[in-house]
Amino acid sequence: MTNDSNTENSTTYQTTCNPEEESVSEELISAVAALNDAEPAELAVLSNFIDPEALDALFGPRSSGIPRTTDGQVQFKYDSYTVQVETDGTITLHEPESATSEN
Template sequence: MSNPSIGVTDGYDGAASAVVVRAVAAHRGVEPTALPPLYEWVDPDALDALFAPTGRGVRRRGGVEFTYDGSAIAVSIDDGIDVEIDGESVSEPDRSMIGADSGAGARSDS
């Protein structure tokens, strides 16, 4: 279940990189494909791996901070995922897209 007021997506079950790209896009009022590729700032596979379940299926918890396209990004995961952009917690707009192609890897100029 998503809590639109504080930027937490409970029961997070997707790729952190996709959540970050969609959160930044929503924060800026653009489509994810309008953003530059996330891999120009951080390795999306490494970001996803940081929060992937362990070999025993236990969800990892923690946080990471990095810069993406001029914005300070902080991602924390406990029971859900929280994304802060420049210190402001933002909502993850559409949980149904978690794990789907988010534009994290490529930019579309069409």
């Protein structure tokens, strides 16, 4: 995971996964756990913010196994982060400065 930028208002972290072979929701949980030096079970429940199965289905291969060929992204709030997931498996986490200074 990389710390891409640190602006006056937020800190941005980025990681990637292969949505055709990996679960986007599991990679997201792993990334947030690493950022917070916590176990995944200690984090807020992802399904309170977004449906993890729908997130995985949106970026994973079609039920026929054929990879998706469209470009897209979804953005949502997860705990103190604004999360953006892109078709290529890029997961970007924006953390407001106020949350960064509390950690």
